[in-house]
Amino acid sequence: MVELLAPAGSREALVAAVENGANAIYLAGNAFGARAYASNFDREALREAIHFAHLRKVAIHVTVNTIVADEEMGPLRDYLRFLYEAGADAVLVQDLGVARVAHETVPDLPLHASTQMSVSSLEGVRALAELGFTRVVLARELSLKEIRHICAHAPVEIETV
Template sequence: MKKSLELLAPAGTWQALEAAVNAGADAVYLGGKAFGARAYADNFDRDELSRAVYFAHMHGVRLFVTVNTLADDREMRELADYLAFLNNAGVDAVIVQDLGVLRLARKIVPELPLHASTQMTITNSAGVRFAADCGMVRAVPARELSIADLRAAAAEGVEIEAFIHGALCICYSGQCLMSSLIGGRSGNRGRCAQPCRMPYTLISDSGENLLRGSAGAYLLSPCDLNALDVLPQMIEAGVCSFKIEGRM
């Protein structure tokens, strides 16, 4: 059976949510005030989340919530309450990185659909199979994968969601500790300082500038992702959800 295709747009603010819905997105993803990988976005409090679900569903749009940071033991009680709230609010799925969060969600809200975040660093079909075995209905593979990798992932029978626009980091999806080491702000806790977007110089042991501006100052910043030219191949490979980045 042919899967329907979904355009998935970000919403870091209420205005962005309205814009995405009015522009024709099939689904939107957003974060609450905690447990989301974009802690510096405006995000949504519980009242706003409930209103967002109502607004999206009134327009026939699905709404996913990011619960995709690593959680500490001391946060589990708050996390359990939050997951129960999201389930009762009627969100269509939550996006998860931490296996402990996954286990807790399966225990207390087993009917709530779960998506494996790109932060989970799923890089092959075996990773997709593992997510499916854990009860996840969708996987968001690492954005570094090739079309052939995506085809193999989709062959596992789980919905595959892939980024088509947004940042490419110098480190592998879900594996970066650069922000934590340089600035004490962990991307895995939603507080990435984006050090790979900063200007750098490359200095030799003798102090000589090895590049002298030939490569520009942004030595660790790859060009942003733009997959428009390969959308037909992605569709043919079995990707069903096409994700735009940008909650910030």
């Protein structure tokens, strides 16, 4: 399946992406997102974005792609529960610790491996699949030949940037 996935750093960008045919949107909340200085969505805005997108049959994937310290695990669990209850369709992570916490806290929320994981081999994709990931965003440095090979043999969805 081919999916048109668009970024949205604001409500305006979200609306534009949905109105121009995106099947899915990825965005960040104001916690645990790598783009800390962007105008990300607060919790209420995330709820509204998810509702807006779902009414139009568009998925919302939320980035939870920072490296998380031990003292942040409590707030991380709370945030993941919030995302699940708000209806997020998936979370993109880079930290394997975050993936484990997500799997334990919200086991039904799909995990996507962020491009920041730099997965560049079929074996890397298979390892992440064994850890419960449902999609892997491949490293940007791969050639089309390498991407085709991985896609042909991957046990999970593959995304390229």
